Amino acid sequence: MNLQLLRGRDLRPPSRREQSVPTAVSESNIQNIATTAIEASARKKALRFPVNPGTRAFYRRFYPDTTTAEWNDWRWQMRARIRTLAELERIFTLSADERGAAAQHSGALPVGITPYYASLMDLEDASEPLRRTHIMVGDEYVRLAGEEDDPLGEDHDTVVPGLVHRYPDRVLFLTTGTCSTYCRYCTRSRLVGNPGGEYQFNVRNWDRAFDYLEAHPEIRDVLLSGGDPLTIGDDKLDYLLGRLRSIKHIEFVRIGTKVPTVLPQRVTKDLVKMLRKHHPLWMSLHFTHPTELTPEVTESTARLADAGIPLGSQTVLLKGINDDAAVMKKLMHGILMRRVKPYYLYQCDPIKGSGHFRTSVDKGIEIVKALRGHTTGYATPIFVIDAPGGGGKIQMAPDFVVGRDGDDLLLRNFEGKVYRYPDPDGTLGRDKLPDAAE
Ligand code: SF4
Numbered sequence: 001m002n003l004q005l006l007r008g009r010d011l012r013p014p015s016r017r018e019q020s021v022p023t024a025v026s027e028s029n030i031q032n033i034a035t036t037a038i039e040a041s042a043r044k045k046a047l048r049f050p051v052n053p054g055t056r057a058f059y060r061r062f063y064p065d066t067t068t069a070e071w072n073d074w075r076w077q078m079r080a081r082i083r084t085l086a087e088l089e090r091i092f093t094l095s096a097d098e099r100g101a102a103a104q105h106s107g108a109l110p111v112g113i114t115p116y117y118a119s120l121m122d123l124e125d126a127s128e129p130l131r132r133t134h135i136m137v138g139d140e141y142v143r144l145a146g147e148e149d150d151p152l153g154e155d156h157d158t159v160v161p162g163l164v165h166r167y168p169d170r171v172l173f174l175t176t177g178t179c180s181t182y183c184r185y186c187t188r189s190r191l192v193g194n195p196g197g198e199y200q201f202n203v204r205n206w207d208r209a210f211d212y213l214e215a216h217p218e219i220r221d222v223l224l225s226g227g228d229p230l231t232i233g234d235d236k237l238d239y240l241l242g243r244l245r246s247i248k249h250i251e252f253v254r255i256g257t258k259v260p261t262v263l264p265q266r267v268t269k270d271l272v273k274m275l276r277k278h279h280p281l282w283m284s285l286h287f288t289h290p291t292e293l294t295p296e297v298t299e300s301t302a303r304l305a306d307a308g309i310p311l312g313s314q315t316v317l318l319k320g321i322n323d324d325a326a327v328m329k330k331l332m333h334g335i336l337m338r339r340v341k342p343y344y345l346y347q348c349d350p351i352k353g354s355g356h357f358r359t360s361v362d363k364g365i366e367i368v369k370a371l372r373g374h375t376t377g378y379a380t381p382i383f384v385i386d387a388p389g390g391g392g393k394i395q396m397a398p399d400f401v402v403g404r405d406g407d408d409l410l411l412r413n414f415e416g417k418v419y420r421y422p423d424p425d426g427t428l429g430r431d432k433l434p435d436a437a438e
Contacts (some may be wrong), residue, residue: 058119074266097125108194139356153390170221180263230259241278258286264300270306293334306341312343325370342381373414403432
């Protein structure tokens, strides 16, 4: 007898579950069996997602009745987000500043932290970087000169609700006001996390956006943002992407998201299977600090990269959080290892109450200077200021031009050494002081 046949799937003895299935089943029984099978398969998939040891200890302590399958279910994470002062106090030892700030908050940009992301934070130390980015403090209510609710002037360029058309060939499509976590320095703090507020996101507004896009053949590039588009369910997101793809002149769709970092469990195999139908699709992933580089994030980014989605990063430069060359280098190396190209390093936008987060512009240049040439070029992001008032991104870079000497352009390299480049037709460097050359 063929031994392989004996080991084959059809010849194995029925499992305990299969034995318990009644031979004659009613309609409702069939439905129950189907639901159980779906739930079992979801549970099995959830169990295949990694849980790092620190996070496991956290959820056993604070969510003792939660199974690993629930913990790894992104919808459970969304439902269980830390949203109130009482929930914050259950988990964190709050400083008086944090407690007071959380108690006085109302309106948009509420507190919102996935239990997973909370598990990466220090529960005692209010100065810990990730915690500072998500738990408000009193400085958030201090408006400094030059700070605005809408510093990038997006409302001014909004053509239909949720659609910002500033540049000739591309648009920003604000799909939802929901995020999985709310960053205290958010550029769109005026509109996120406030369902009954001034800004409304719904399919009726999406339809108006589709009509606008169809009527504007010059638009070839759509950036989906919000809020976070990956908080939208698979079917609805599939509809949105499919609808955009049906507009012939749209060549390129990008998604800006923080979900793979703060809610990595959202990157399910079903999600990536759906996303890969809509290529070419690119993603910009929001990272802040090396603490975020967990096995869970290794998994979420691997799934997206394996689906053929080119991944770039965006990081906001934040005072006392990541404004240090060694911290930034570690972050950039870590995301590069996860097949995400470090793309933008942003100077923090002057939203109201952002003074405690904003560094000088010099600090960003200093960090880029510490990276450029000192590590892999791929690991060096472009440092930009998104110009207030809607001026767009302006690159800020260290100046490596020393001056000119006759036909030679004098350049300083990353080690501070000066080199000559023969450039007889050039003018670059003529305006430099002659004694600037070493
Ligand atoms: S995830 Fe993005 S949109 Fe949401 S709060 Fe953070 S920065 Fe703002």
